[in-house]
Amino acid sequence: MAQGHVTGRVLMERAGRGVCDAVFEAWPDLTEQAGRACILCGPGNNGGDGYVVARLLCDRGWGVTVFALGDPRKLPPDARANHTQWAEMGQVRPIEEAQFDAETMPDLVVDALFGIGLTRALTAPLDRLAEQLAQVTAQGSGRVVAVDVPSGICADSGRALGAAVRADLTVTFHCFKPGHVLDGPERAHSSATVVKDIGLPKAPMTSIPGPAVALATAPAAEDLRKAGPAHKYTHGHAVVLSGPAGRTGAARLAARGALRIGAGLVTVAARADALPEVAAHQTAVMQRVVDDAADLKAFFGADTRANAFCAGPAMGGGAGARDMLAELLALKRPTVLDADALTLLSEDQSLRDALHGSCVLTPHQGEFARLFPDLAARYAAPPVSGPACSKLDVTLDAAVQTGSAILFKGAVTVIADPQGRAVVSPADDRTAWLATAGSGDVLAGFILGLMARGHAPFQAACHAVYLHCACARRFGPGLVAEDLPETLPEVFRALGV
Template identity: 55%
Template sequence: MTQVLTASQMRAVEKAAIDSGQVTGLALMERAGRGVVDAIFDEWPDLAKTSFRAVVLCGPGNNGGDGFVVARLLKQRGWQVDVFLFGDPDRLPADARQNYANWQNLGTTQAWNDKAIKERLDASDHDLVVDALFGTGLTRAMPDDTTQTLHAILPRVLNVHPSERPKYVAVDIPSGLCSDSGRNLGGAWPADLTVSFHCAKVGHVLAPQGPPQGGAPWCGRVVVHDIGLDPRPVKGAARICAPLTSALAKAPTGHKYSHGHALILSGPSAKTGAARLAARGALRIGAGLVTLGCPNEALAESAAHMTAIMLAQIGDTGALDAVLKDERINALCLGPGFGIERACAYVPPILSSGRATVLDADALSALSQRPALMAGLHEHTVLTPHAGEFARLFPDIAERLQGAVSKGPAYSKVDATRDAAKRARCVVLFKGPATVIAAPDGHCAINPANTQHAAPWLATAGAGDVLAGFVTGLLARGFAPMQAAQTAVWLHTACARAFGPGLIAEDLPELLPQVLRDIGA
């Protein structure tokens, strides 16, 4: 899996490389600037065919140094380049100051001046804007004069047809965003393309519920350029979700019982649909057997919809205890369409069984209404809350996550999910446009929702029930909770992307065979 880094983790990787003598800071800056130019021409090949006009906005740190490299390289290709510096050139860091001097041999740098910049940024007068102002190191809102200038541009940009407006490129991350959380510290403006280095940053992949909670819509397409740093994993870094492909394939010598038996508990009559979706998902993802446990009055209703999924009459906790005497049942799912009051009664015996368990929907509401039930959670449990359920389960954590932010590093969805998992002592799968999964030991995976990975069609009734079934089926197959959760989330998204517009929850399990074939499982 690909790791994503915080600003401090990235600085540590760079420092280790420089301190070891492997590379100089100046060389890293040159590689970064060249990476930006290469990414621009890869994204818009027509810009490489002839000379155009660019405006490069440089800041007072190393991000500005990258900008001077970009300006020099474009100038050497015959471009007309206007460079503006926010700050004093004499106070630039050493490497950035050297690249400022290198640029000065080719062109001039204009001091930050709102009026002059606005004149240069006339939509009909240039083809490219490069934001090299503040990058990943920003820990506060942008200064008022930079914010006022950039936001004066936006109405003009938004009112111009995309084919006519200039391309906006951010170096590392759009200025104003916190790279550790994707949250807008103040003054952020959107980019068409963001070019980062070595690894994506956490802020690139955390999508918002709506600005300013996250960074993905601000970043446009995110490209990561290799600048030759140590590729080994960074301790404590979050990772991008990926399927455990090797474990998804079924052994040729196996049989149904060797792939586990999942029990999905259903709600009463007229409320069985959610559990049926979960059961279908568990069976499609490879559980050897799946049983739907229903109250007596719901048996006929469920039987009319299912063939390969077995039925068991479970109308009370006594019946549940009897069914659980079958030790071949090794994974449980409680919550979809179940009813909160009933869930309050069923959670204790489910958890005390010690089996791998997914608690979703009404089971999560039961935990939030009766916090004492949280004491029964164990390491084989997976909680799957959406934002509202998360806020009810962990109100103090959610309040911190949703609070106003004015400085960085800002508290992120990664931080919140890790804190929740540690408190609950089990895996927490925090759903949303970007889904974050964390284990009590701090291991964390992110399923991003930026432009390359978005699956907006999952915003449909029942999609979460199918996901709960996917996780349950993988637990039945013997996946560890963290592995089951992140593999299920990845496959869930892949199914949605394979279908596209018009998706409904029933489609998701039916897309799994094709998705599994495509990844060689």
């Protein structure tokens, strides 16, 4: 477990200390007087971290009981050394003797059964213990801290391989693992996760213990800035295809998003009967009558200044919409495909064959399942062994299948491209306010606007998701879709744009 000049034993000591520090930071009341702790130690290095925690709590005067799984003589060397050190201070009882109920529940239970090494579902008596713990803590007794990952949860995917410990706090080391930020079809297993530094170098990524994940990061201010002698066409002309009369709101939201994010010009292309409705609602956004595929080709085919398109938000289906989409894909320009465009794609193989490397597809879970039924089935199947199929895996596979960037929406959003790059945008209580009608349309507009400004599709999608979440975090509770583009100027200022 050694990393460069640092020995595994030192890393394990720091990990155990990190867990203790995080516990007392999260629950300052536990510092007031020495309490009682129960440590569950597994057969690997996660168990080793547990023996360090046992020793450190005992040093603080806590009453500590350790239950161990398996034969301690078979522990890996660093964990065995910490077991030996603890055995001079206190007892180690077999895990079969562990029992939790409301009367005997200690102040703190430390789950050091399995970390990143979990490969299969918890079996007896661990599944029973996980269940007991969940029942007792649900009644308000005691607290559970998980070392690195709640046992039973796969660190690569965040999915439960059967029964799993429900932790009030998870303490991981160095950086988040994919399982800490991805969501699965199952419930969440830890209320909070904190990362403790154990002194590993920040780069390269290969120095990270366990699986790695790239989180969405803020775009550089200079990538968003407008400066110098540029004119509006320098910043691109974004075009949104609208739905029919009575269904133009989604396209208008996307258009507003594209304009606010800095596209030089934005046009909503609508059928003649829908144009008055579009015109009545907006001023800076332009309109053009586009009744069918022939109009689309006539207006935008030769005009290469129209350099990014968005199709799908409330666009509708049927032959007319299908032909329009076919014409649009034939232009081979940067294109965001959302909502109804995704449904059309799932129904028509020839449209799918026309997808190209400048497309960004933005499905939510339902649209993803229609487009990629095999991947969706693999993701929905209850996992039994690790690493389990994750949202990251299926998004990457979808990108390879289509040859386009895929942005798989949800509480957690994953963006992947056919070259194998992937970024995760994690969820929090503020981004949960994005679950409101039309927020996906604004996101499509953000991607559109950035592509019009010359950002490559995958980059545009990553930046758009980051800015979308940043707007939600900044605006806070009460957010509706219209607020997102209007909050962008504040977000830009905060980023130094």
